[in-house]
Amino acid sequence: MLHEELVANLRNMLVEGQIPPGARIDERELCARFGISRTPLREALKVLASEGTIVxxxxxxxxxxxxxxxxxxxxxxxxxGLEAKAGELACERITEAQLAEIAAAHHAMVEHHKAGDLAAYYRCNRTIHELIVAAADNAVLAGLYQSVTARIRRARFVAPMSPEHWALAVLEHEAILNALVRRDSRALAYLLGRHLRHKREETERAGFAADAEQTTRNRKARTRAAGEG
Amino acid sequence: MLHEELVANLRNMLVEGQIPPGARIDERELCARFGISRTPLREALKVLASEGTIVxxxxxxxxxxxxxxxxxxxxxxxxxGLEAKAGELACERITEAQLAEIAAAHHAMVEHHKAGDLAAYYRCNRTIHELIVAAADNAVLAGLYQSVTARIRRARFVAPMSPEHWALAVLEHEAILNALVRRDSRALAYLLGRHLRHKREETERAGFAADAEQTTRNRKARTRAAGEG
DNA sequence: TGGTGGAAGATTGCATTCAACCTTAGCGCA
DNA sequence: TGCGCTAAGGTTGAATGCAATCTTCCACCA
Known part of the structure; x- marks a missing residue:
């Protein structure tokens, strides 16, 4: 009970950037923060390490x-790969209720785009992708998707977007919804893939990921300068 | 150092069926067997639980x-989904050396089929699939593939095959190798998927997975009768 | 005789403790 | 003055101990 929660909390701190990439993880400090001893904390760290979230x-x-x-x-x-398979399965298994839910999230997302509210847009965007995965009705797939997307969540849902790419992304989502309504799994897999590749190009341009050496140097400098996160 | 090894050992015991599905895991006994205390063992169990190997x-x-x-x-x-993506990437990235390695494993596999050596056939088969994944040159994909396939390894590589399905599987592999040589990612993804669906039908027929209730009952009966694994 | 309550034993989850290793500050020497 | 060595401090990894919970068995009662 406490355990899953602890792992989730730590993962959240890492995903949200409260613990910046490359930063040292102080067991003592985290023990104090969560009010637990080192044993359960270390168990949680081992789990996160097996996921690749920490090393x-x-x-x-x-x-x-x-x-x-x-x-x-x-x-x-x-x-x-996961989204392609999820889309394929979703086309076979999605219910009308699930489809309506996705459509609702889609339309809300379009509104947020019109309003220029990027944060709200990203929230709906993420919801749509997760609903598609949920519609695939595959627990293993959903679990892996959560685990893998968590590691690039900041890259996907924090990076800024140029107006042109934002508009393109909305169009792509329009097509995605359309394919889902038509249960066209081939088209859906293709569209999801293209959508994600565009997103990836966007984050590449934003220079979200850095080289290992560079990051290390930055971290040291930051640690000395700031002292805390 | 000890840790990855411990997790690997336990996973192996589970995959190999030394600890049968549904069986209770006695911390004390495992501690004695590995000559360690409960702390590192429990850390390993947490990792395996996060993978879904144990509950x-x-x-x-x-x-x-x-x-x-x-x-x-x-x-x-x-x-x-993972193999489809792996095949796609492999078509883009595979080197001639890697291709030669896969071809060699393939021809060895065909020989084992001719000789009727199912165990050796399965070894080559698994090697080929893993080499394709390796050729995709994607560490995350390879890691997930290992983790997921481990959970159904017994179903995939232990179940018996009818002569007809065995022959069909060999033909499918022939086509897979061919698509890889041609770098035809679309065909390769399709062939890998069909190959795996056939394998799944085979295991379904073999009744490898049981219903939860049934398994529980079997386990209890077995536990009382045998006393040990 | 069947069912319920409770107590003893066993097991889990966590805290604490101990040993091994790494880091680093200080000293000596070239 | 700069480099290398040593020792002290701190941190990690593992073992042990303790409280909480679950299981099981037996007595007691309807």
């Missing part, structure tokens, strides 16, 4: 994983 | 996950 250097402690460009590229490719 | 009931201990038909279906679908 464990033997006898040297844990660090928040810093994603290289290659890591980000790999993750995006995996998400592509 | 942790709070205050009731760990059990080896028992796969329902739905679980197996879900896992096969995910593997399909």
């Amino acid at each position: 464990l250097l033997p006898h040297k402690g844990a660090r928040a994983a810093k994603l290289t460009r290659k890591d980000v590229a790999d993750l995006f490719e995996v998400v592509e | 942790l009931l709070p205050h009731k201990g760990a059990r080896a996950a028992k796969l329902t038909r739905k679980d197996v279906a879900d896992l096969f679908e995910v593997v399909e």
Whole structure:
């Protein structure tokens, strides 16, 4: 009970950037913050390490994983594969109620685009993708999707977008919804893939992922300067 | 150092069936077997639980996950998605050396088929699939593939095959190798998917996965009768 | 005789403790 | 003055101990 919650909390801190990529993870401090001892904390760290969210250097402690460009590229490719399969299965299994829910989220998202509210747009956007995965009715797929997307959530849902790309993304979502309504799994898989590749190009341009060396240097500088997160 | 090894050992025991599905996991016994204390063992169990290999009931201990038909279906679908993406990427990135390696494994596999050596056939078969994934040059994909396929390894590589299906599987592999040589990613993804669906039908027929209730009853009976694994 | 309540035993989850290793500051020497 | 070595401090990894919970068995009662 406490355990899943602890893992979820830590993962959240990492995803939200409260613990920046590459930063050292102080067991003592986290124990104090959560009011627990090192044993359950370390169990949680092991789980996060197995997910790739953090890295464990033997006898040297844990660090928040810093994603290289290659890591980000790999993750995006995996998400592509998972979304393609999810879309395919969703076309076979989606219910009218689920479809209505997705359509509602889509229209809300379009409104947020019109209003220029990027944060709200991203929220709806993420909801749509997650609803499609949920419609696939595959627990394993959903679990992996959560785990993998968490690692690039900041890249996907925090990076700014140019007006042109934002508009394009909305159009793509229009087509995605359309394919889903038609239960056209081939088209849906293709559209989801293209949509994600565009997103990836966008984040590449935004320079979200940095080289390993660079990140390390930045981290050291930041740690000395700020002292805390 | 000890840790990854411990997780790998436990996972192996679970995959190999030394700890049968649904069986209770005795921490004490495992501690004695590995010559370690409960702390590192429990860390390893938490990791395996996060992978879905075992399930942790709070205050009731760990059990080896028992796969329902739905679980197996879900896992096969995910593997399909991962292999499709792996095949696609492999077509873009595979080197001549890697291709030669796969071709060699393929021809060895064909020989094992001719000789009727199912175990050796399965070894080559698995190698080929793993080499394709490796050729995709995507660490995240490879890691997930390992993790997911481990959970259905027994279903995939232990179940018997009828001569007809065995021959069909070989033909499918012939086509897969061909598509890879041609770098035809579309065809490769399709062929890999069909190949896996056939394999899944085979395991379904073999009745590899059981219903949850049934498995529980079997386990209890077995536990009382045998006393040990 | 069947069912319920409770107590003893066993097991889990967590805290604490101990040993091994890494880091780093200070000293000596070239 | 700069480099290397050593020792002290701190941190990690693992073992042990303790409280809380679950299971099981037996006595008691309807």
